Amino acid sequence: MKKLDESNPEPRGELQLRILANRTDANISGDISGGWLVTQMDSAASIVANRIARGRTATMAIGDMSFIRPIKVGSVVCCYTHLISMGRSSARIMVEVWSRMPEDELRHKVTEAEFVYVAIDDNRRIRPIEPRISRADAPD
Numbered sequence: 001m002k003k004l005d006e007s008n009p010e011p012r013g014e015l016q017l018r019i020l021a022n023r024t025d026a027n028i029s030g031d032i033s034g035g036w037l038v039t040q041m042d043s044a045a046s047i048v049a050n051r052i053a054r055g056r057t058a059t060m061a062i063g064d065m066s067f068i069r070p071i072k073v074g075s076v077v078c079c080y081t082h083l084i085s086m087g088r089s090s091a092r093i094m095v096e097v098w099s100r101m102p103e104d105e106l107r108h109k110v111t112e113a114e115f116v117y118v119a120i121d122d123n124r125r126i127r128p129i130e131p132r133i134s135r136a137d138a139p140d
């Protein structure tokens with residue numbers, strides 16, 4: 001299983017999504033569910049993918065994930081994204097999730113994962129991505 005990189009104390013990338021973790025997002029044990037978190041990460045990364053691809057994309061793959069800290073109900077959950085690379089029709093986007101309680105300054109990294117999107121047309125056929133991206137999305 002991939003070990004989460006905790007060496008960087010600051011989030012990496014652009015803040016793409018900020019959301020409050022509600023009671024309704026918790027499982028029956030009262031913990032925020034992993035499925036809810038993956039859904040938020042997919043939403044954050046797809047904003048970038050659709051912008052880069054200038055249109056429709058589909059989630060092609062999600063890399064290994066480890067959930068190293070629980071998210072408490074009432075936490076502010078932030079998804080940061082950065083573009084890793086682009087192929088002919090695909091884009092690899094890293095999503096980092098950080099959380100903190102609203103009254104707390106200290107934030108913690110919760111998880112990270114790589115998402116791969118493929119640009120598709122209205123008939124779900126793969127289409128090439130024009131290699132023109134904004135400075136915000138430029139890979140390192």
Ligand SMILES: CCCCCCCCCCCCCCCC(=O)SCCNC(=O)CCNC(=O)[C@H](O)C(C)(C)COP(=O)(O)OP(=O)(O)OC[C@H]1O[C@@H](n2cnc3c(N)ncnc32)[C@H](O)[C@@H]1OP(=O)(O)O
Pocket residue numbers: 033034035036038039042058059060061086087088089090091116118120124125126
């Ligand atoms: C405890 C917690 C548990 C949680 C657990 C529950 C979770 C509960 C909620 C989760 C919710 C959120 C997660 C949403 C995740 C969906 O939304 S999943 C559903 C959305 N996705 C889809 O419907 C996509 C379905 N797939 C397709 O339609 C076709 O595969 C596609 C996208 C049209 C691609 O067609 P294809 O012929 O397979 O593509 P192919 O030509 O082989 O490859 C195209 C490009 O992709 C690249 N590629 C292909 N495969 C890969 C791969 N595996 N890796 C990297 N690149 C790849 C190729 O290299 C190529 O790149 P380029 O060189 O062109 O740049």
